[in-house]
Amino acid sequence: MTTVSDENKAQALAAKNQGNDLYKQRKFDEALACYEKAIELDPTDITFLNNKAAVYFEQGNYDEAIKQCEKAIEIGRENRADFKLIAKAYSRMASCYQRKEQYVDARTFFQKSLTEHRTPETLSKLSEVEKIIKEKERKEYIDPDKSLEEKNLGNEMFKKGDxxxxxxxxxxxxxxxxxxxxLYSNRAACYQKLTEFNLALKDCEECIRLDPNFVKGYIRKGYALLATKEFTKAQAAFQKALEIDENNKEAIDGYRRCCTSSTPEDMRKQAMADPEVQSILADPAMRMILEQMQNDPKSIT
Structure with a gap:
């Protein structure tokens, strides 16, 4: 561990304070010179290196800022610096990687910062980066050709009653x-066959949001609402379907059922009388899947 005289420490502190004033005035080159002088006088203080990194960050020189943060952490460890200062160096490194759009590295160093010292600001920055990574992964996963393959497989399973x-x-x-x-309409049809009407309704809503003129979305929404006792809303859904296609038989039949006010219990009994549904519910494994889907819809993904 390097020993620094009190006089050098005092001069280094004065140089740092002068650098801080210049930094606030955005006179970055002059501030940098002051911080370098402070480091020369006292190479054991992590703060001077952190401040130097801050200047490079503001100048957009992120690679150099990262180097200074790495030096700061090394010096800080050697001289038993306050863990908050080490956390600050890690956080600034993470911010540099974020600006460079290297989000995985940014996440890593925000996490390292939090292991040293947890602050709301760093937690917020980590959350922001994680959202960016998640959205990036979601977009990278998109593949219309593979989607079509899965849709066709889904259609085959639907025809088989699975x-x-x-x-x-x-x-x-x-x-x-x-x-x-x-795709949401197709999945909603499965949920209706499985008498999972709330899940079907959610998919119908998403289907309609994506394509407000897709008549099948309104029809399936209507039947899902009928099954959940929402007669007025069901009638409105069928009416919307008829506005798009006034001759649609499914929409006409659904609208009539709303008018005759069939009870939900009757509708559920009718669904349960469907031989396909009875076959599924007779299988203990299928019953377990249905219970899991009801308790945790995300478990099927």
């Missing part, structure tokens, strides 16, 4: 092409 498998394929298709309204 609705849980169809849901899984449609879910993967959605991940691969999240802006295809028909």
């Amino acid at each position: 609705y849980p498998a169809a849901v899984k394929h449609y879910t993967e298709a959605i991940k691969r092409n999240p802006d295809d309204a028909k």
Whole structure:
């Protein structure tokens, strides 16, 4: 450990304070010279290196700022600096990587900063970077060709009456092409077969949001609402479908059912009487899947 005289420490502190004043005035070159003088006088103080890194950061010289942060951490460890100062160096490194759009590295160093000292500011920055990474991964995962493959597999499973498998394929298709309204409609059809009407309704809403003129979305929404006792809303959904296609038989039948005020219990009994549904519910493994889907819809993804 290097020993520094009190006189040198005092002169170094004065140089740092002068640099801080210049930094606030955005006179970065002059501030940098002051911080370098402070480091010369007292090479054991992590603060001077952190401040020097801050100047490079403001100048947009992120690679040099990172180098100074690495030196700051090294000097700080050697001289048992306050963990808050080491955390600050890690956080500034992370910010440099964020500016360079190297988000994985940014996440790593924000996390390292938090292991030294947790602050709301660093937590917020980490959260922001994690959102960027997640969205980037989501976009990179999009592949319309693979989405079509999964959709076709879902269609095959649907025709076979294997609705849980169809849901899984449609879910993967959605991940691969999240802006295809028909995929949500297809998955909603599976949920309706499985009497998971709330899940079907959510998919219908997303389908309609993506394509407000897709008549099938309104029809499936109407039937999901009928099953959840929302008769007025169901009637409005069928009415919207008829505005798009006034001769649509499914929409006409659904609208009439709203007018006759069939009870939800009757509708559920009718759904449960469907031989396909009865076959599924007779299988203990399928019942377990349905219970899992009801308790945690995300478990199927």
